[in-house]
Amino acid sequence: MNDYLPETTPIWAGVEATLRELLTGYGYSEIRLPLVEQTELFARSIGAVTDIVEKEMYTFADRNGDSLTLRPEGTAGCVRACLEHGLLHNQVQRLWYLGPMFRHERPQQGRYRQFHQIGAEAFGMAGPDIDAELICLTARFWKCLGIQEVTLQLNSLGSSAARGAYRDRLVAFLEAHLDRLDEDSRRRLYSNPLRILDSKNPTMEPVLAAAPRLMEQLDPDSRRHFDGLLELLEVAGIAYEINPRLVRGLDYYGDTVFEWVTERLGAQATLCAGGRYDGLVEQLGGRPTPAIGFAVGLERLIALLSEAGYAGLKTDPDAYLVTVGEAAGRQGLMLAEQLRDRLPDLRLQLNCGGGNFKAQLKRADRSGARLALLLGEDEVKAGGVAVKFLREAQPQQTLPQERLTEFLAACLDDWRRLAEYNPIRAGEV
Ligand code: ATP
Numbered sequence: 001m002n003d004y005l006p007e008t009t010p011i012w013a014g015v016e017a018t019l020r021e022l023l024t025g026y027g028y029s030e031i032r033l034p035l036v037e038q039t040e041l042f043a044r045s046i047g048a049v050t051d052i053v054e055k056e057m058y059t060f061a062d063r064n065g066d067s068l069t070l071r072p073e074g075t076a077g078c079v080r081a082c083l084e085h086g087l088l089h090n091q092v093q094r095l096w097y098l099g100p101m102f103r104h105e106r107p108q109q110g111r112y113r114q115f116h117q118i119g120a121e122a123f124g125m126a127g128p129d130i131d132a133e134l135i136c137l138t139a140r141f142w143k144c145l146g147i148q149e150v151t152l153q154l155n156s157l158g159s160s161a162a163r164g165a166y167r168d169r170l171v172a173f174l175e176a177h178l179d180r181l182d183e184d185s186r187r188r189l190y191s192n193p194l195r196i197l198d199s200k201n202p203t204m205e206p207v208l209a210a211a212p213r214l215m216e217q218l219d220p221d222s223r224r225h226f227d228g229l230l231e232l233l234e235v236a237g238i239a240y241e242i243n244p245r246l247v248r249g250l251d252y253y254g255d256t257v258f259e260w261v262t263e264r265l266g267a268q269a270t271l272c273a274g275g276r277y278d279g280l281v282e283q284l285g286g287r288p289t290p291a292i293g294f295a296v297g298l299e300r301l302i303a304l305l306s307e308a309g310y311a312g313l314k315t316d317p318d319a320y321l322v323t324v325g326e327a328a329g330r331q332g333l334m335l336a337e338q339l340r341d342r343l344p345d346l347r348l349q350l351n352c353g354g355g356n357f358k359a360q361l362k363r364a365d366r367s368g369a370r371l372a373l374l375l376g377e378d379e380v381k382a383g384g385v386a387v388k389f390l391r392e393a394q395p396q397q398t399l400p401q402e403r404l405t406e407f408l409a410a411c412l413d414d415w416r417r418l419a420e421y422n423p424i425r426a427g428e429v
């Protein structure tokens with residue numbers, strides 16, 4: 001579980017702001033959910049023999065003896081909330097959420113015990129149009145963040161009947177090659193054989209390459225759905241690879257599944273994973289409701305962006321107010337509060353804790369501020385303020401204090417236009 005320090009939080013803020021704006025732009029509404037749910041919810045939805053439920057959940061008894069679990073993912077809680085608050089009655093819903101998830105995994109690069117996901121869920125739409133929309137939305141995430149080296153992988157897990165029949169064929173095939181299966185795969189052979197296809201162990205590669213493919217045994221409805229999706233992706237100009245071995249680690253998926261993967265992150269290559277889960281709402285006590293969603297792993301996305309030098313949302317102050325002497329300290333506080341009233345988006349850092357002129361200027365520089373505002377004995381007497389540019393070759397000047405608001409407003413106008421220029425709104429992506 002990580003601490004995220006001030007040097008990296010601007011990257012988080014930038015990513016979150018971009019993704020939030022895109023989700024909102026596609027008509028998705030935010031939903032905020034508790035971090036803890038009844039353990040049973042996850043056992044019933046994710047599946048009892050999945051990695052998550054078998055060995056990754058943080059489960060504890062609360063003071064009443066109820067078994068609770070820190071959420072390992074967002075979909076189950078989202079469906080629970082929708083059912084509890086009647087959000088799915090005869091209507092479609094497009095929802096998104098952002099927050100920490102918890103899994104007791106072996107920590108390694110790109111794999112943590114508390115990690116963050118931004119996810120979206122769309123309910124009530126059965127056709128491939130919504131699958132295509134969600135994929136277009138995720139493609140736009142990468143486009144707007146300037147990420148190029150990602151590939152879309154697609155598969156269809158078919159209907160549950162087709163999956164059942166396929167499962168039997170797969171088990172029979174794997175039984176015939178028992179001596180070539182690794183320990184993990186033998187353990188899963190009867191409990192969760194589809195998951196064996198997802199094995200990352202290279203020694204399993206030749207057996208798995210020869211395994212029968214679910215994609216070749218889809219029933220006509222699933223085939224039509226999948227072909228419909230491929231056609232829409234072509235219309236949208238989104239390139240994809242079909243990966244017949246793509247399965248998800250959670251039991252509730254069927255038909256469309258997809259992942260965005262990158263070669264830049266080593267073994268933990270999946271940035272975003274999603275798929276259709278038409279059976280889950282009913283399984284959790286609601287009326288049958290088609291549904292599809294995805295989740296983006298933010299730590300992996302941010303690792304990729306940091307490596308590419310993405311700056312995120314700048315948080316350095318615009319100005320740093322230096323005050324030397326007691327009278328200047330008093331006047332400085334008043335002036336600062338006045339400026340904050342008049343210029344609500346001004347980022348102004350006030351020197352606190354004293355220090356001589358030189359020491360304070362050093363702090364001003366270290367703060368990253370563009371301007372130092374200087375208030376010494378002379379300025380206090382004259383009702384002025386000296387302005388020193390810290391990042392530009394411009395001469396220092398002294399202004400009457402009552403002109404400072406106007407002066408700063410003009411500076412902010414210029415800087416905001418350059419620094420917080422938003423490529424999404426500017427229509428340049
Ligand atoms: P994997 O096979 O890598 O364990 P998963 O099937 O468990 O993946 P999902 O539950 O689909 O993953 O989660 C969606 C995304 O969340 C992943 O693609 C990844 O980006 C991120 N993610 C999942 N588990 C972790 C983790 N322990 N640490 C960091 N990110 C994670």
Ligand code: MG
Pocket residue numbers: 051249
């Ligand atoms: Mg996992």
